[in-house]
Each structure stands twice: as structure tokens, then as C-alpha cells.
Amino acid sequence: MNALLELSCAPPLPHFMIVGEDDDSLGSADAWAAPGLADFAQLCGLAAVAVSAPVPIAGVSPRRRASSDLVDSLESTQTLLGASLVDACAAASAPELPSVMRFVPVPVSPPQQPYAFQQQPHGTAAFHRQHSYPALPQPDCSLYGGYGVIAPQQPQPLPFAAIAQAMEQCGWEAHSAPAQYQPQQPAVGGWEVHGAAGGISSYDLQPGFSTQFGSHLPIPSPRDDRMRRALSEEALHIGGCSLRGSYAGGLATRAEGETSEGSDGDTLGLHHAQDAPARGLPISHSAPSASLMLLERSGSNRRPLVHGHAHGSRSGLAASPRTVCLKLKATRPRPPAAARAAACAAVAAAVGEASPRPARQAARRSVAISAAAMDDDDYSYGSDTDTEPTPSGGASEERRSGGSAAGAGAGSAAASGSKKKHNPWSLTETEALVEGVRLLGPSKWAEIKKLAVGGIADVLTNRSAVDIKDKWRNLTRVAKLPKTVLKARAHKSTSDIPLELLLTVKDLMEMGRE
DNA sequence: GTTAGGG
DNA sequence: CCCTAAC
DSSP: OOOOOOOOGOOOOOOOOOOOOOOGGGOOOGSSSOOHHHHHHHTTTSSSSEEEEEEEEEEEOOOTHHHHHHHHHHHHHHHHHHHHHHHHHHHHTSSSSEEEEEEEEEEEEOOOEEEEEOOOOOGGGHHHHHHHHOOOOOOOOOEEEEEEOOOOOOOOOOOOHHHHHHHHHHTTEEEOOOOOOOOOOOOOOOOEEETTTTEEEEEETTTSSSSTTTOOSSOOOOHHHHHHHHHHHHHHHHTTTEEEEOGGGGGGGOOOOOSSSSSSSOOOSSSEEOGGTTTOOOOOOOOGEEEEEEEEGGGGGOOOEEEEEEEEOHHHHHTTTTTOOOOOOGGSSSOOOOOHHHHHHHHHHHOOOOHHHHHHHHHHHHHHHHHHHHTTTTOOTTTTTOOOOOTTTTTOOOOEEEGGGTTTTHHHHHHHOOOOOOOOOOHHHHHHHHHHHHHHHHTTTTHHHHGGGHHHHHHTTOHHHHHHHHHHHHHHHHHHHHHHHHHHHSSSOOOOOOOOHHHHHHHHHHHOOO
């Protein structure tokens, strides 16, 4: 098992530079850097630490949001992060390529001012920094940033004391954890890329660390959680990983050991989606110092995100296969662009030019492309041999998935008999459905059926949109029942739908009407 | 081609 | 699960 950095070793989130929509509030890339971060990294024995810029997702209703909002956001974040990491690595003249890179999407709520930044890694400490932030472009936007760590594999996580000391030396304060801090269930994992020189050897979703960094102590609303989850999944997706198994309750719980090399039981069921050839796609985008991000508010529609980065440069790093590949998009050429001159006067020189529009469209296109690529490339989340973790004992779920149905399934359906046999929904299918509704909302059955995120589509391949709709109807019917009944129901072995799941359904129902 | 609903 | 009206 790869020795991963423990959470306690993760760097405190640096402050985020918020780039406002006003031209004069644009900041330089340097402003993103956390003061002392490099020092901190060194003191902790990290090869490098990097941060991505925050990306606002404003007022996005998960039900209605185009998933591209998240994707855009994520792409930006990861592009920047990836570039930062590579750059940081180079700057640190890290001898080896990152052996571990961790990306953690971090939701950041609009700060009060001054913003007290808090983190509670493992609940052992709160890192506290004061910083004034420029006003956010919108009061209700969420920000997603992220941080990454590159570190040599470490046998032991750094003891907290050492971290605290390092922090101190860097001028950061370490406070004791607030008494009220409860290490809740980590809401979502971020993802890590375990790399090795020459390519990434495996991807693992590591649930052990929480993305609660930067979020406020109260348990995030289900909505936030949903968005985070979506974000993480998109991250995985873009990273060319697929997520298998359940992702409910904030943590995936099942390991479906499949292929993941180098993963042992601890890791979740992630495996490579795209193997060899796609592996180790070079990051061909620019270094962070040449990146900038513009936030833009486009009227009522609130599409705040526009990102642009310059190309190439950094030739040394550009084509290096060692780079951790975060996304396909990075390999695509970007449309040339024109600068928002006044805006980026300071950075323009370094950045090259970027016109918001094309940039955005490019992002969109890229999403499509990557999606397509994923489809083509045996992007199967494991066909359907799916090791259905039959809830111990229960009726053997031996459901012939149409003999793999070989796509059509038409033949097999006819063959097996005149009437379609009762084909009970498996738990994974149900979970996939719930997850789909969580992401897209109800009434989007056709879309849910196609949802590539988290392998939902694959789980549901044998269900029609109507089936899905019907199942949801049934689920909601049950979920509507009084809690007492529900609990009683849970004890009966006849119902394989966990209470937990039903409550989620209920939650989603309530959230539906807003 | 999809979705809502009754059967 | 099926069938159909209504989009």
C-alpha cells in the first residue's frame, strides 16, 4: 500500500485570492500563493505543495445546474492545481516525480470579513488565520478550491507536533480544536493520484481525509454535500477514473477490489478507466504563474466562471510524461485569444491573451470531448459482471443481466420468454438511481440513465427510463411512510433497501420542492 | 424521443 | 412492467 500523507500532514489551506469581476480587482497569480507555504512544505518534508485557485459556482441549483458548471469549475481548478504542482515540483527541484498527489476539492463559503480560516484536521487542531478578503462577486456563491500535496511516500504521518511546529515557524497559528468540533463523517473524499515516474500507476479515492477543510463546522446541508459529491465525482471522471461502489452516506463503503493495482482493501473501488495509452497524458498547459482567472457575472444567469490560461511555455515540463495527468482537456489546444486588456494588465504579459467567451466555449467543448473519449475507450466501469455485494444471504441476486445483454438485450429478452420476468432492482441499481436523482433531480430519467458519473449509467444499463421513473415512484412512496413504519420495515429482511437510503430519498424529495 | 400516470 | 396520452 502506498504510504499516503495523512491528513495531519496536509498543509493548511492557504488563503485564496479572490479575483473579482471588476477589472481592477484582478490579482496576479502570485497572489494565490500562500505565504509561507513553501517553507511549510519543506519543514514537513513535502516535496511540494500547491493550491488551486478557487472557482465560484454561484447559485447553482444542483437540480438545474448544467453539470458543465461543475466541470468548468473543476477543470479550472485542476488545471491550475496541476500546473501549480508541476511547477512547485520543479521549483523545489524535487528529484523524483510526485509519488503522491492529492487533490481535494474544497468548498469555501463566502467568508465573513475578516475571514477566519479554520481547519480541523482530524479534529486535533484548528489552524487559524486572519485575512481580509476582497468582497466576493456574489454574496451567495460557493467557491471551490483545492490543494494538492506532492510528497515522497512516507512511512509515517508526521506527528501533529511537528506540523504545529512547522506552522509556527511559518507564522501560522495552531489552535486547539474547538470543543464543539465533532469529526463528522467525512462528507466526501477528494482524490489522489498515486504516481510514479513515467506514469500514474493507480488512482485511488481516499476516503480517509475529509474535505471539510474550509467548510464551516456545521454539517453541510445536503445540497452542499451533493454538490461536493458531484464535484468529486466529476474530478474523478475528468481524471479518467471511475468510481465504483456506493458513494452513499458520505463515504463509499465497499471496496470492490477490481484491478486497482497497488490498492489494498483500504481503497475504494476505483480503477483506471483508461489504461495504458491514455495514461500519463502530459500536462501541456501553462505554469500557474501564467494563469489567471476571471470571474464574471453574466446577468441573471450567473455564469461566473471564465478561465483562461496561457499555453505552452515551460517547455521543459510541458511534454514530460511524468506529469500527473489531471485531465484530457489539458492536451487540447486552446483557442488563441484576446486579452481583457485593462483587466489583466499586470498579468497579461505572462498570460498571453484570453477572451472570456472562447475560453468558456472551449471548456465546454472539452467536456464533450473528454466524455466522448471516455465512452469510446473502453470506459466501462466494469461491464456488468458487477460483483453485486448481495446483502448477505438475500435471494441470490443472480439476475442474468441479459447475459451481459451485449448492448441490445433485445435478443435475450425474447429468448428468455414471452413475458418479461420480474427483475427486482438490486441495491446498487437503487443506489445509482438515488445518486442520479441527487445529481440531476427527478424527472431527468433519460439523463440519469446516461449519467456517466460514478458509473451510474453502467449500473442502470438494463433499466429503461421508464423503469427508472417507476422505481423512483416506488421509492418515494415508501419513503413517504412514517418513520416508525420505516424503521420497522428496515428490520424485516424482505426489504433490502436500507433505511439510510430511504431517508436519502426522503431528503431528496423534500429538497425537490424549493 | 421523453415523461407522467393509470392499469 | 406495460401502455398511452401528452408533450
